[in-house]
Amino acid sequence: MDRPGFLYLLTSQCAALLQRTGVVTDPSGALALAMLPAAAAAVTPQSAAAALSGPAGIGVATDGTLYIADPDNSRIVRRDGCDGQSVALACFGGPGSLPGQLKTPRGLLLGPRHCLYVADSGNHRVQVVDLSTLQIRAVWGQPDPWAPPEPGIDAGRFNAPWDLAADAHDAIYVVDHGNRRVQKFSADGVVEPLFWETMQAQTGVVLIAPASLAVALVGGQERLLVIDQGDGGLKLYDTSGAYDAVASSTWSDLAINNPAGLSFTGDRLYVGDGASSRIYVFDLTGSLLGVVPAPQGAVCGLALDRRGRLLVHSGSGASVAQLLPGQVYAPEGRFLIGPLDVGGPETSWHRLEVQGPPVADATHLRLYTLTSASPASPPALPTAVPSTEHMDETLLNTWRPAPRDALDLQILNVPGRYLWIAGVMSSDGSATPIIRQLRVEYDHESWLRHLPAVFAQPELQPSPVRFLKWALALFQSSLETEDRLIDRLPQRFDALAAPADGAPDSWLDWLAGWLALVLPEEWSQEKKRRALRGMFRLYGTRGTVEGLQSFIRLYTGASARIIEPAQTASVWTLGEGSRLGFGTMLAAAEAQGAVLGTTATLEYSHLTGGDEYGAPLFADLAHEFCVQVYAAEVKAPQGVDTLRRLIEQEKPAHTVARVQVIDAALRVGRQATLGVDAIVASQHPRLALGEDGQLGVESGLSSEAPGRPGQGESLRLGMNTRLA
Numbered sequence: 001m002d003r004p005g006f007l008y009l010l011t012s013q014c015a016a017l018l019q020r021t022g023v024v025t026d027p028s029g030a031l032a033l034a035m036l037p038a039a040a041a042a043v044t045p046q047s048a049a050a051a052l053s054g055p056a057g058i059g060v061a062t063d064g065t066l067y068i069a070d071p072d073n074s075r076i077v078r079r080d081g082c083d084g085q086s087v088a089l090a091c092f093g094g095p096g097s098l099p100g101q102l103k104t105p106r107g108l109l110l111g112p113r114h115c116l117y118v119a120d121s122g123n124h125r126v127q128v129v130d131l132s133t134l135q136i137r138a139v140w141g142q143p144d145p146w147a148p149p150e151p152g153i154d155a156g157r158f159n160a161p162w163d164l165a166a167d168a169h170d171a172i173y174v175v176d177h178g179n180r181r182v183q184k185f186s187a188d189g190v191v192e193p194l195f196w197e198t199m200q201a202q203t204g205v206v207l208i209a210p211a212s213l214a215v216a217l218v219g220g221q222e223r224l225l226v227i228d229q230g231d232g233g234l235k236l237y238d239t240s241g242a243y244d245a246v247a248s249s250t251w252s253d254l255a256i257n258n259p260a261g262l263s264f265t266g267d268r269l270y271v272g273d274g275a276s277s278r279i280y281v282f283d284l285t286g287s288l289l290g291v292v293p294a295p296q297g298a299v300c301g302l303a304l305d306r307r308g309r310l311l312v313h314s315g316s317g318a319s320v321a322q323l324l325p326g327q328v329y330a331p332e333g334r335f336l337i338g339p340l341d342v343g344g345p346e347t348s349w350h351r352l353e354v355q356g357p358p359v360a361d362a363t364h365l366r367l368y369t370l371t372s373a374s375p376a377s378p379p380a381l382p383t384a385v386p387s388t389e390h391m392d393e394t395l396l397n398t399w400r401p402a403p404r405d406a407l408d409l410q411i412l413n414v415p416g417r418y419l420w421i422a423g424v425m426s427s428d429g430s431a432t433p434i435i436r437q438l439r440v441e442y443d444h445e446s447w448l449r450h451l452p453a454v455f456a457q458p459e460l461q462p463s464p465v466r467f468l469k470w471a472l473a474l475f476q477s478s479l480e481t482e483d484r485l486i487d488r489l490p491q492r493f494d495a496l497a498a499p500a501d502g503a504p505d506s507w508l509d510w511l512a513g514w515l516a517l518v519l520p521e522e523w524s525q526e527k528k529r530r531a532l533r534g535m536f537r538l539y540g541t542r543g544t545v546e547g548l549q550s551f552i553r554l555y556t557g558a559s560a561r562i563i564e565p566a567q568t569a570s571v572w573t574l575g576e577g578s579r580l581g582f583g584t585m586l587a588a589a590e591a592q593g594a595v596l597g598t599t600a601t602l603e604y605s606h607l608t609g610g611d612e613y614g615a616p617l618f619a620d621l622a623h624e625f626c627v628q629v630y631a632a633e634v635k636a637p638q639g640v641d642t643l644r645r646l647i648e649q650e651k652p653a654h655t656v657a658r659v660q661v662i663d664a665a666l667r668v669g670r671q672a673t674l675g676v677d678a679i680v681a682s683q684h685p686r687l688a689l690g691e692d693g694q695l696g697v698e699s700g701l702s703s704e705a706p707g708r709p710g711q712g713e714s715l716r717l718g719m720n721t722r723l724a
Contacts, residue, residue, distance in 0.1 A: 021288045033333045076108070093105075102118070153180060159177070172187065185486055209228060331427060335422050338419060372420065406639055558629045
């Protein structure tokens, strides 16, 4: 069967071709709907909160305590991290312009030196409060903290500061909203000159109306993220104040109407929109993952607590709601892959196959294909699925939908150099479709060539011939699946590459059956594969000493010693220099030849020939062997029973095997060779009156009594020893 050309799309080479919204990729490249936060409990909406324009901050302490800005009431509310009780900060807050008083406070920061930094927006200053004493440590932005506050444009002066953030070096950044800039201070309130000069050169050019900011690690580097109310975009700066236009371009189409809150985690960026009362969730590439409604009907500030929960400030009083991350799947996600180009001027794109699990209940997947002569971006997907009844099949740049939830489809677009693939995933929030891989076939040779030439005559084109090619492709795709399995058949006989699909490790068990190998269920898949890999060589040693030792080591982990008495037996003969009982032994059978009244029976006896000389002497030993293992190596439950069953299974059928478990004992006549069939035991347990035990064999005298003798001293019961 002919092999078409094909491409696998979800690989590192094609990663740059992927555009997505509401869709995430895992490290292997698989596509799935993104997971979004959801409210921990039902929250009553508060419509009055939407009237606040701009952010309202939340500060999070390491112990979980929250400090919440209340712009309308010019105060800071402290919420206990344990019992959730809220109380306004005493001795700090209340309307006014004196130090310790507030006017429309917005941003909050739990910063260095255990201080609370407050963007006192209406008073054009930042107040620094010692949380231990609630005393004012410093007032930034006003030359005379007791004089009526005035806005200023000089370094260190503010015009309606809105938000604050700190970096890893305890530098503090302040959004100077009215002056359309960001300023950087040391923990002592000193303006950083390099950042000031760099930012001044860009003031009015990059930032239009900065609202909120955060410090985050992006690409392994610490970056300053600033949300701009002027164009709804996200601007990225390095810690020296230099604007990163390339990185910011990823977020240029953010276009949030009234951004009023920004929070960043390791892989998610949350942006609040005060105009639409929604929270936008992005990944680090700038792809929109989903939109979450604000729990209380409004959003003016965002923060993450120490448990990873997203805190949402509604802007009304000190009202804060909680969202738990990763609770529901996005209701819809879209992706676009292309343009795919294999070099042909008019490539005949044939088949698109989705590799992955079947589409789960309550989820759906619809794929679209489009061919074009230009690599320019294709038109947007239609909002409704177009009808195929009157679709012009001869046009390029036309999206053609596949049936919903179809995972194997024919590309019905006309030939074109470039191919685009789009997909729409949907879910009720409980599950997600998963696409592990996409496979595209092209330049396919139809089975039409196997039919009589009359079926491909030009006068039948285009519709009849095209329909016939499509109909044949249905049968061909079915057989190609089987053909692909046949091509991969050698892979299934490779112990390291064989699949473990179906029932757990079912294919591995099937392979093991070919070699009469039983794979215990408790073995890990890795151990099963290693055993299968070495089984072919091991199979050739079955019935030998080496083979039996290998099987014992494989199944029990024990190192067995196998002794064959017949190999060490010899016969004592008179007149030779040998010692009976040491180097020789008496025969276990009758002597060589016939013995009257014993082995000589008239007409039934015969003399042993030369080729069988001595055979009766070894008859009782020739088919016996002994397997010795240390008890410490077969301590597992039923370890000895497993060993016996294994030996009976693997030994030659005509032999007799005996198992000797070597324990910590030395017995003359049974275990007498130290280090071979006997081992030295550890210290015996103490012998106590009323307990079972044999002194000197299974127990010993106590060594803990006062005045115990040392090594080499005599033991005398009642004198220098006593029973425990």
